[in-house]
Amino acid sequence: MIAAILRAQFLSMRRTFGKGIVLAVLGGVFWYGLWTFAALGVFSYIESASAAKLPGVLSLVFLGVFLYWQVMPVVSATMGASLDMRKLLAYPIPVSRLFVIELLLRLVSGLEMVLVLIAAEAGLIVNPAAHGVTGAVAPLAVFVAFNLLLASGVRSLLERLLTQRKIRELIVLMTAALWVLPRFFLMTGMKSKVTGPALEAVMAAGLPWAAAAHAALGQFPLVSWCSLAAWTVAAAWFGRMQFQRSLRYDASAALATPRESTSRASFADRCYRLPSRFLPDPLGAIVDKELRTLARAPTFRNLFFMGFTFGLLVWLPMVIGKSAHPEAFMSSHFLTVVSLYALTLLGQVTYWNCFAFDRSAAAFWYIAPQPFAKVLVAKNIASQVPVYLEMAILTAISVALRLVPGWGAAAEAFAVVFTASVYMLAMGNVTSVEYPRGLNPERVSQGGSSGRFQVLVLIFYPLALLPVALAFLARYAFASETAFHLAIAVAIVVGAIVYKLTLDSAVAAASNRRELLLKALAAGQGPVVT
Amino acid sequence: MSPAILVRDLEKRYGDKSAVDGLDLEVPGGSFFGFLGPNGAGKSTTIRILTGLIPFDRGTVEVLGLKLPGEDLAIKRRIGLVPDESLLFDRLTGAEYLEFVGRMYELERAVAIERARGLLDLFELPAGRKMIAEYSKGMRKRVAMAASLIHHPELFLMDEPFEGVDAVGARLMKDILQHQVARGATVFLTSHVLEVVERLCDRVAIINEGKIAVCGTMEELRAGGESLEDAFVRVVGGAHALLETHQGLEWL
Numbered sequence: 001m002i003a004a005i006l007r008a009q010f011l012s013m014r015r016t017f018g019k020g021i022v023l024a025v026l027g028g029v030f031w032y033g034l035w036t037f038a039a040l041g042v043f044s045y046i047e048s049a050s051a052a053k054l055p056g057v058l059s060l061v062f063l064g065v066f067l068y069w070q071v072m073p074v075v076s077a078t079m080g081a082s083l084d085m086r087k088l089l090a091y092p093i094p095v096s097r098l099f100v101i102e103l104l105l106r107l108v109s110g111l112e113m114v115l116v117l118i119a120a121e122a123g124l125i126v127n128p129a130a131h132g133v134t135g136a137v138a139p140l141a142v143f144v145a146f147n148l149l150l151a152s153g154v155r156s157l158l159e160r161l162l163t164q165r166k167i168r169e170l171i172v173l174m175t176a177a178l179w180v181l182p183r184f185f186l187m188t189g190m191k192s193k194v195t196g197p198a199l200e201a202v203m204a205a206g207l208p209w210a211a212a213a214h215a216a217l218g219q220f221p222l223v224s225w226c227s228l229a230a231w232t233v234a235a236a237w238f239g240r241m242q243f244q245r246s247l248r249y250d251a252s253a254a255l256a257t258p259r260e261s262t263s264r265a266s267f268a269d270r271c272y273r274l275p276s277r278f279l280p281d282p283l284g285a286i287v288d289k290e291l292r293t294l295a296r297a298p299t300f301r302n303l304f305f306m307g308f309t310f311g312l313l314v315w316l317p318m319v320i321g322k323s324a325h326p327e328a329f330m331s332s333h334f335l336t337v338v339s340l341y342a343l344t345l346l347g348q349v350t351y352w353n354c355f356a357f358d359r360s361a362a363a364f365w366y367i368a369p370q371p372f373a374k375v376l377v378a379k380n381i382a383s384q385v386p387v388y389l390e391m392a393i394l395t396a397i398s399v400a401l402r403l404v405p406g407w408g409a410a411a412e413a414f415a416v417v418f419t420a421s422v423y424m425l426a427m428g429n430v431t432s433v434e435y436p437r438g439l440n441p442e443r444v445s446q447g448g449s450s451g452r453f454q455v456l457v458l459i460f461y462p463l464a465l466l467p468v469a470l471a472f473l474a475r476y477a478f479a480s481e482t483a484f485h486l487a488i489a490v491a492i493v494v495g496a497i498v499y500k501l502t503l504d505s506a507v508a509a510a511s512n513r514r515e516l517l518l519k520a521l522a523a524g525q526g527p528v529v530t
Numbered sequence: 531m532s533p534a535i536l537v538r539d540l541e542k543r544y545g546d547k548s549a550v551d552g553l554d555l556e557v558p559g560g561s562f563f564g565f566l567g568p569n570g571a572g573k574s575t576t577i578r579i580l581t582g583l584i585p586f587d588r589g590t591v592e593v594l595g596l597k598l599p600g601e602d603l604a605i606k607r608r609i610g611l612v613p614d615e616s617l618l619f620d621r622l623t624g625a626e627y628l629e630f631v632g633r634m635y636e637l638e639r640a641v642a643i644e645r646a647r648g649l650l651d652l653f654e655l656p657a658g659r660k661m662i663a664e665y666s667k668g669m670r671k672r673v674a675m676a677a678s679l680i681h682h683p684e685l686f687l688m689d690e691p692f693e694g695v696d697a698v699g700a701r702l703m704k705d706i707l708q709h710q711v712a713r714g715a716t717v718f719l720t721s722h723v724l725e726v727v728e729r730l731c732d733r734v735a736i737i738n739e740g741k742i743a744v745c746g747t748m749e750e751l752r753a754g755g756e757s758l759e760d761a762f763v764r765v766v767g768g769a770h771a772l773l774e775t776h777q778g779l780e781w782l
Contacts, residue, residue: 281636282636284633284639285633358619361619363613368634522615
């Protein structure tokens, strides 16, 4: 039964990956190669650690493993693999077997940590200060089991919470902030006030990673083993209970549209209609439709909020931190940089893959009595509305924090973003028809495109930003504002020509590849959601 | 009356397999035309070609006197489509979707809003904030049907329009379609529910393995006192479906 489910998943993945399998394999080799290096680092550190340091070092390594295994499901709650209960519940499969598959998925999603633990075990064996510990395999195995069981429970709990829109978006934003906060503390000089007490708290004996470390070193065997066993039993109970609750959970009820007050609904309606009032149909109709679709897609909302929250957290320390310099480029162009960051962030669900949320309904664009070029142009216009809204918010924050030298700097930021947008939209129109991929708008965080396309984006971003970079170079080289403005003007004119050429190319490709495009957007998944 | 659809020697290939293979079809204007066939016979492919959704490899296609390819946009303006797969934008409400479709067919915004309201009411669809993503299958078909009507087309292309629709909804849809034919429009529909086709259609074509196996009036098809179902099974070779002829399925 388990084999049948895994085979169905393999067949689904094989059809989804198609020609991208080579890149996927290369990506895997690169990723696990990095972790192999990390594991070697752990090995050499533990191998040479003194007897006094070993418990602390080992506890820290185990804490890292624990955090990775537990936090990764939070980060990738809608990205990583999980069983799609709706597809499997119709079959007479015992819950215990489904739970085993879920645990296997948790193991697979944390294989990097198995590498690290093997390296830690090897380090202990060769370290003379550990007195040739060879009995560490058992505590490590129990520690792995504890992590898998707990991760399964955490994931099941999160998946239920994440079906509720507001909670989902909040969790994702908090998770995103967690990745940025250490850097924020580091650059703003708050590190020393935060890290000391936090480190002491997490190293307290009795916690699972510390218990596993002591058990692995043969220290306080009774206490450490009892503690580890108790944690594992609790994790097993938690994991199994949460898994069963998820089985019985009615996600469709949580997805139902909440009751909305009439005044709020009509205000939102006026906002959606506003840009389309200035445009003739069909452009107006499509922009109207796109804005409603984007605003109701948690995937988009998450990125939009990240644009000015996460964005500020990333860039603000460079301007107000202890290492900030008032003459530095970042200090004088804060708004420009943060706005470009927002433009690139929103790109993955708007212009790079503009049919993503249409999915199978993208066929509508082929049966509608309107030229495909107008559809792309309207989608491009719609993609820019949130960018400039985001910029308005960022400008307000920057002005409030006195991070903008003057209104001229704000105008410059808008001009730079507009120029970069022209090139990004030009490239995005081509990628949208050449590398389309349907996205579930309910999934807060997910890969926006195929592996091959992800590689191409690494080339496209610098290319699209090159004209803007040249304008700044002109200002620097000639020490002249006129040179900068002239370069921007030329970049816009060239960008308009490039946009027209790529639009024609995208329209031709959309016509020639229509069946492939629609197939790619409507692609389904197997019993395991990835 | 001139033909609403005229297809000659149509071929559509997927790799080395022909989904439609030398198909000839003439649908008189103002008729209620049933397009029948077993699963995989080429019905949906034919409809997708007629709507310009997919290209074809050989043959000629004329819709409402206009040629495909070449006059695609002019054809699209004059047809209403209910496809087999959903073309609905899930993140819109029913009212928003209908207004959007109306505007895509170049109706004035106010007219599109007015017609959308009327159609929502007629099809008993929710007028509130409920998104199409939350609609049942039958409700989605109703929205698709309403969207096909909003621009008052001359030709309706409908792929399984009654699938998943309850009896009341199906009755409403049938009444509307009959009304459209009475005003001079043409309805071209596929359905696996032969009783419905038998009751509604005045002409029928049966497609099998990409070719038209039989085409004529309902009376011609039922010559000899056969029901449409009997005629269908005879034409597509359904006798092979008899259980006794299959080896290794005795357990069933």
